[in-house]
Amino acid sequence: MIEIPEYAAQVLQTLESNGFEAWCVGGCVRDSLLGRTPQDWDAATSALPEQVLELFGAQARPTGLRHGTVTVRSSGQSIEVTTFRTDGTYRDGRRPDSVTFTRSLREDLSRRDFTVNAMAADVRGTLCDPFGGRDDLRAGTLRCVGRAEDRLAEDALRILRGLRFCAVLGLSAEPETDRGLRSCRSLLNRIAAERVRAELDGLLCGPAAAQVLRAYPEVVGTVLPELLPMVGFDQRSRYHCYDVWEHTLHALENAPPDRLVRWAVLLHDAGKPRCFTQDERGGHFYGHPAVSARMADGIMERLRFDAASRQAVVTLVEWHDRDIPRTEKGVRRALMRLGETRLRQLLAVKRADNLGQAPEYRGRQTELDRGEEILEELLRENACFSLRDLAVNGRDLLALDFHGPELGAALERLLLAVVDGEAPNERAGLLKMAKLLKDAPDIRVIDRKYEQK
Structure with missing residues (x-):
């Protein structure tokens, strides 16, 4: 028996009470059998689209009449109701050229992709499974x-x-x-x-x-043809017991299921085959993070990722092999450059990358633990690591006659001084330091002048 949520059950009951067959179909049935919560519920019915529209009135709207689909609102939720159908030919390899409505649920299920998606359940939770989807799920x-x-x-x-x-x-x-x-x-x-x-x-x-x-x-x-050169590529390095592809897969197994982290781990070493050199000490991949980052950028542009996701993954790939000192200053600087979210993702990438190396070189986990501890300490202390946290802002510097690019540069220099622990994040002191920027473009010089005062 499958438990149908009330909003979907109401739609099925309305259709049944008016003489039509109505079933929940596809992924919602599959996920219910697996004990997972379905993301949405879809229904199939013997009613024609026009009949569904008439039956539900203002609650229904046509969203795919060509393929027999009407979206019905029920108790604040939406459920797609599609007429039983068979599909014509697929000349474009993507969508049927035509569909034919049918009165048979079995015919409708027979056009679906996999047996685990070719099951249906009625309002009472009774399963219709003509192709053995439940047995395949169990197996x-x-x-x-x-x-x-x-x-x-x-x-x-x-x-x-x-x-x-x-x-x-x-x-x-x-x-x-x-x-x-x-x-x-x-x-x-x-x-x-x-x-x-x-x-x-x-x-x-x-x-x-x-x-x-x-x-x-x-x-x-x-x-993703850029991945194929990684398969079987021997790294010839004492740090690695796997080829580039296997290293990547072991890293992926140790990465959290964060979409951007997983993409970064998949692509972090994509450039290695292009950068390989070998000497008496073994294989080397000098410059591979930058090459991998460029490849990641090209892949994500081709797949039409949004700009923010693309930039995030490229940054993670570019930084994956960069050392971040396990010191307060080192973590502060990384926070300044990356922000909290990206730094946490980078640490996850680094951890996964290290766990994909030869067992004797997986000791960096302790170093990464320490980096995360420092990060947590800084966040608890509300440490300043961005212009948003700085005790002065652009309006303050405008009052000191800073304009245009020099204003932004001055704010960045003040932030760096605070991040590096060379100046407290206090308004009065930062304003004094800012006044010195007019005459001393080097922040280190400014710091010494400030200390002398």
Whole structure:
């Protein structure tokens, strides 16, 4: 039995009481069987879209009439109600050219991608499972409905969806589906970048992300070809017992499921194959953080990430190998440059990176622990690490006749003096220091003059 939330049950009951079949379908049923809370509930019905619109009146609006979908508001929630249908051909490898409405729930379920998504539940929680989705869930199996290659070729995005389900739900593709995921991978080039990005986001944050990437590098490499040179690339370094790809996957296994952290870990060593040199001491990758950062920037631009996410990941990749002294001054400076959120993410990237190295070189965990302790101490003390926290502001410096770029430069210099512990964050003292900036552009000189006063 599946427990249907009241708002969805009301919609099903209204449809049933008017002589129509009505079922909750797809992911909500799957997640309920797994004991997970569904993000949303979708319904399928024998009612035609026009009948749904008439039945629910002002509560309904057409959101996809071509495919039979009407969105119904119920108790402040929205539920998509779609007429039972069969799909025509998929000439573009993404959407059916046409749909045909049907009176059969089984026919509707038969067009779906995987058996675990081809289940339905009525208002009483009774399960309809014509393709064995519940048994596949119990066995941890991903299986296409029908012939795998046909189903995946219809809509190539299903390839990445399948990998995402494996990463998030811990499923493993059965042999025919596994072959289809691999053999149809070239079709992914037809898929819009935004849709690829969304599926990769979900995949990377899944508990089994590393296992899926390990099993399907050639599939993921179809949309992220920059990763393929990492696979099997021997680092020839005493610090590493894994090749570049395996190191990355071990790091990923030790990264928190933060979307930006996971992307940064995935890409942090992407530039290593391009930077490899070797001498009598072994392999080296001089300059690889900068190269990896440029590659990350290009990948994220191609996948049309928003600017903030793109900049965040590029910064984390660029900084991943940079030493941050485990001192109050060192952490203050990092806070000034990165801010609290980004610094916490960077420490997570560094921790994961270190845990992907050879066991004898994983001792940096203690150093990272100390860095986090100092960070927490500074935050408890409300330490000044940004212009927002500085005891003086732009208006104060305008009153001292600072203008344009020199005003911003002066504020930055005052902030640096406070961050480095060379001046207290006190308004009167900072104003005196600011007056000296007119004559002494070097902050160190200013500090000495200030001390002499």
